[in-house]
Amino acid sequence: MLDEYRLSNSFLGNVIEICIVTADYRKTIEGLIRLGIGPWRVYTFSSSNVQDQTYRGAESEFSLKVAFAINDNITWELMQPIEGRSIMAEFLENHGEGIHHVAFDCNGAPWEERIKMFAERGFEKTQSGLWADGNSFAFFDTEAATTTCFETYHFPPDFEYPEPEEWLPAPPPR
Secondary structure (H helix, E strand, O other): OOOOOOOOOOOOOOEEEEEEEOOOHHHHHHHHHHOOOOOEEEEEEOOOOEEEEEEOOEEOOEEEEEEEEEEOOEEEEEEEEEEEOOHHHHHHHHHOOEEEEEEEOHHHOOHHHHHHHHHHOOOOEEEEEEEOOOEEEEEEOOHHHHOOEEEEEEOOOOOOOOOOOEEEOOOOOO
């Protein structure tokens, strides 16, 4: 223990995202908008825009409806499984809808170092990919130890979100 707030083996850094897995992203977004969370960018993640797709250590194509709302220092994310094997589809089947994962910035550590730090603690990748030629993401097998899934992702400094398929409730003023 370093002090009353930190352990010497700390590496997760800041919480940067909370994700809800849903069977109906539109219905869930409607509820979150009523709570003041939004606006939402909506995308389809598939083999056409997510490279290096993996599931439980093997190459595996999957597709998901993914929506983001960025509020201050937290990104809210919704994921709705569409096709293929995914930890999100497993979650829906085993638990129903709800908070699926929390993402951490790992104090800005280089990407490969983040993967190594999770593995050194016994947490292997369960799903990963590279979205829009720049956003690396990886989920880890932390649920048995912590009751939830942990993720880390990295956006390069020059990353710009692609134009979404839709904005909900509407596009922001320009």
